[in-house]
Amino acid sequence: MSDWSRRETPPVISAEFEVTNHESEPFTYAITFDALSGSGGVLENTEQTVPAVGPGQTVRRTVRLNGVPSGGKGRVRIAKVRRVPTAEAPAQSGPCPSSGVRLTADAGDAAMGLRVVGVRLTNCGTRVYRLNGFPLLQLLDEDRKPVKAVRILKGSGGIATVDDFDAPARPVVLNPGQTASTGLMWRNTNDASGTPVNVPYVRVRAKSGAKPIMITPELDLGTTGRLAVSPWKKDPAR
16 A cells, blocks of 8 residues: 655655565565556655564555655555574664674676676674685575585686776675775676576675675676675775
8 A cells, every 4th residue: 555645845755665574584685666556657766674673574665755646646665575583683773793794795886788786795793804815605496405516616707807807816804993995796688598597695605604694796707607806905994
């Protein structure tokens, strides 16, 4: 159900929704909503996170989107749903995880078929955190099952010349409050001889033995079958 509030400037459309977890462990949901005009055009979109929904639990929420209604009519549609085990959900804010580090991904950059997504690790704990080399990646499909038809390349792998991807891997020492970054790079290109591969989820370990974090970079790899990863690099002091 949805309604337009004429007292808001700009107009606002709202809708009630619910999330039910049918899994056997807690999940965190990221839901993208579109506000549609009366003719079906997308006026606005937003993402709402519903954290830590327990097994068998149903959570009800309301989403609000800005938009300009056509003739005073409009509706809300669910454009995309992503869900990750709460134990592996990125901690964007709040208390520092028990691991002592916070790992998050940015919104990415796309140009001329080339995609780059940055991944940042923040030492939010009280001890020094050490990295050396590349993060460990596992690619997962819509059902969070392993995708094996993609080569993960250390460095650019010839995909494109981008700063830092072919820099030598060096030991990184992070004091509390310091950050390091890595990146994922791929091309969305297709040819007639292959099947396009889409990878919504990537399970990331900062290093061997580290706690996994599941991010949703939406890898639209086309038929290239290659994903490049850059070595960890300490960020400049801010």
